[in-house]
Amino acid sequence: MADEAGGHVRAAGDTTAVRSGAALAVADLFREHHLELVRLAALLTGNQATAEDVVQDAFEGLHRGWPGLRRPSSGLAYVRSSVVNGCRAAHRRAAVARRYAPRLAERPEAAGPEAVSAADDRGDLAAALRLLPRRQREVLVLRYYLDLDVAEIAATLRITPSAVRSTSTRGLAALARRLRED
Amino acid sequence: MTDVEERLRRDLRQAAERIDPASVRPLRAPRRRRLPGLVRWLAPVTAMAAVIGVIFATSVVAGGPAGHTPPDTRPARTDGAQGNAVSGQDARQLASLAGAVTTLVASTEDEQDDAATYVADGRPAASAPKLIYQGQQSVTTLEATRFVSLARRTGQGLPPQAHTALNAALKQVAELPALRDQVVQTQTPALSVIQQYSLAISTLLTFDDQIASGSGDAVFVRDVNALSLLQRAEDAAAQERAILDAALARGQFQDGEQDELSAANLQERNVLILFDTEATSAQVHLYNSAVAGPQVNSATQMLAQALAIPPGGALRVTKPPAPAFFTVQKTWHEYMTFTLSKMRAVEQNLLTAISARSQALHWQAQRTILETWLKLAVVVLAVMALLVGVTRRRRTSRLAVR
Numbered sequence: 001m002a003d004e005a006g007g008h009v010r011a012a013g014d015t016t017a018v019r020s021g022a023a024l025a026v027a028d029l030f031r032e033h034h035l036e037l038v039r040l041a042a043l044l045t046g047n048q049a050t051a052e053d054v055v056q057d058a059f060e061g062l063h064r065g066w067p068g069l070r071r072p073s074s075g076l077a078y079v080r081s082s083v084v085n086g087c088r089a090a091h092r093r094a095a096v097a098r099r100y101a102p103r104l105a106e107r108p109e110a111a112g113p114e115a116v117s118a119a120d121d122r123g124d125l126a127a128a129l130r131l132l133p134r135r136q137r138e139v140l141v142l143r144y145y146l147d148l149d150v151a152e153i154a155a156t157l158r159i160t161p162s163a164v165r166s167t168s169t170r171g172l173a174a175l176a177r178r179l180r181e182d
Numbered sequence: 183m184t185d186v187e188e189r190l191r192r193d194l195r196q197a198a199e200r201i202d203p204a205s206v207r208p209l210r211a212p213r214r215r216r217l218p219g220l221v222r223w224l225a226p227v228t229a230m231a232a233v234i235g236v237i238f239a240t241s242v243v244a245g246g247p248a249g250h251t252p253p254d255t256r257p258a259r260t261d262g263a264q265g266n267a268v269s270g271q272d273a274r275q276l277a278s279l280a281g282a283v284t285t286l287v288a289s290t291e292d293e294q295d296d297a298a299t300y301v302a303d304g305r306p307a308a309s310a311p312k313l314i315y316q317g318q319q320s321v322t323t324l325e326a327t328r329f330v331s332l333a334r335r336t337g338q339g340l341p342p343q344a345h346t347a348l349n350a351a352l353k354q355v356a357e358l359p360a361l362r363d364q365v366v367q368t369q370t371p372a373l374s375v376i377q378q379y380s381l382a383i384s385t386l387l388t389f390d391d392q393i394a395s396g397s398g399d400a401v402f403v404r405d406v407n408a409l410s411l412l413q414r415a416e417d418a419a420a421q422e423r424a425i426l427d428a429a430l431a432r433g434q435f436q437d438g439e440q441d442e443l444s445a446a447n448l449q450e451r452n453v454l455i456l457f458d459t460e461a462t463s464a465q466v467h468l469y470n471s472a473v474a475g476p477q478v479n480s481a482t483q484m485l486a487q488a489l490a491i492p493p494g495g496a497l498r499v500t501k502p503p504a505p506a507f508f509t510v511q512k513t514w515h516e517y518m519t520f521t522l523s524k525m526r527a528v529e530q531n532l533l534t535a536i537s538a539r540s541q542a543l544h545w546q547a548q549r550t551i552l553e554t555w556l557k558l559a560v561v562v563l564a565v566m567a568l569l570v571g572v573t574r575r576r577r578t579s580r581l582a583v584r
Binding site: 039 | 184187191195197198199201205206207
């Protein structure tokens with residue numbers, strides 16, 4: 001799939017060397033990190049389809065913005081930030097949809113057979129995570145799923161390292177309370 | 183690592199691994215963006231257009247639409263680019279019109295003299311004085327037509343005072359035929375004819391007085407003032423010529439003529455004193471060297487003799503050195519005409535200086551406008567560059583390694 005996807009990217013109509021280089025680099029990133037990022041997005045949104053859309057948009061944005069990238073090595077950080085931002089946007093859209101069309105809205109937690117969540121899975125911290133505030137959820141997922149260090153999380157979320165640390169601490173404390181309650 | 187952390191890591195991995203790689207849809211090819219360049223430049227171009235729009239709107243509100251500049255009523259200044267920018271175009275039009283008025287005034291003065299002689303001769307039908315008078319009327323009419331044409335072509339948009347004076351001058355020109363009819367068809371005395379012509383000439387000269395109105399250029403104002411004074415002096419001299427011409431034609435002064443001659447002479451001298459004060463030393467020197475010579479001196483002597491005659495006395499004026507076939511009246515007429523021609527030559531010189539100055543002001547105004555637009559363009563380009571820079575920086579900062 002990755003090769004196929006890379007081929008799609010290269011076939012996007014770029015002819016210049018820079019564009020070809022960009023396509024190849026994006027294809028490499030895609031090959032290595034696509035699944036991981038889809039899973040990250042799924043953990044944040046709770047829905048695989050939404051996660052796939054978010055990641056696709058992120059890679060498309062990366063491909064489009066590659067010429068403006070100061071350092072090619074920052075591609076992964078960029079696409080990771082894009083995925084997190086895309087998840088927030090998906091949450092906002094879902095919230096708006098719930099607000100204005102509650103009966104038709106597709107709740108992330110109950111998005112059909114593809115739903116990653118298991119609300120009835122008592123004791124599952126991944127499920128309990130979705131009850132935390134957005135920022136805490138993002139920090140914990142980035143830290144304990146992607147194993148990013150504090151600096152990388154801070155860069156991805158555009159917050160300070162100290163905010164990452166405090167948010168992480170509060171999130172873990174909340175999860176611990178929830179576990180004790182369970 | 184705490185128990186919660188270990189458990190969270192494990193649960194997250196388990197939750198993530200529930201997503202089967204085979205179930206993930208393949209990445210679709212990105213949609214080809216339509217007109218990506220245009221979209222990328224849309225924001226800065228729109229911003230630039232907004233800036234230009236604001237500046238243009240501000241300039242329209244503050245200074246009126248292009249091509250229409252409000253009259254500059256500020257007092258004269260030594261130098262001021264803004265003042266020159268406002269009055270440059272007006273000054274050029276006014277200088278052009280002033281030249282036409284000066285020529286028309288000279289022609290009217292000659293007509294005044296011919297009319298006075300014709301009346302003093304008793305308005306003879308089919309006589310040389312009448313033919314001369316009619317010939318001069320044709321010349322004046324020609325000059326008047328030229329002036330009216332020029333005024334209609336360039337008289338729009340002048341400062342209010344100049345516009346009013348121009349309208350008065352045009353009205354006066356339109357009334358010239360009626361004055362001529364009065365001279366020929368009625369028994370109006372020569373002095374009255376001279377006075378009516380003087381009134382017409384004075385109205386025409388009022389326009390020349392307004393040439394400098396609204397101008398902020400001191401040199402331009404000074405030259406115009408000098409020209410105005412010289413024209414007044416010449417007008418007075420022309421009256422002297424006409425009055426004494428008429429008196430010499432009939433051999434005596436009529437009622438009030440000698441007093442009027444004396445008043446005209448006094449006015450000429452007073453105005454010339456003012457001219458010496460207002461004009462530059464070069465202009466004064468030019469006048470003194472141009473309006474000089476045996477003919478001028480002789481005319482002055484004849485005038486002095488005429489003024490010295492006691493009231494009611496016989497008009498006796500000694501003929502100065504002149505061709506033998508010249509009568510006293512002819513001598514006076516020729517010498518005084520020579521004097522007037524010299525004064526007009528100085529006026530032409532001043533007009534040339536005024537015209538050159540107005541041209542310079544016009545170019546200066548053009549340059550000021552060009553500089554303003556260049557500055558505006560630089561500002562707009564700077565704003566545009568800033569906007570583009572900010573846009574690019576914002577775009578790249580998103581991509582930068584953090």
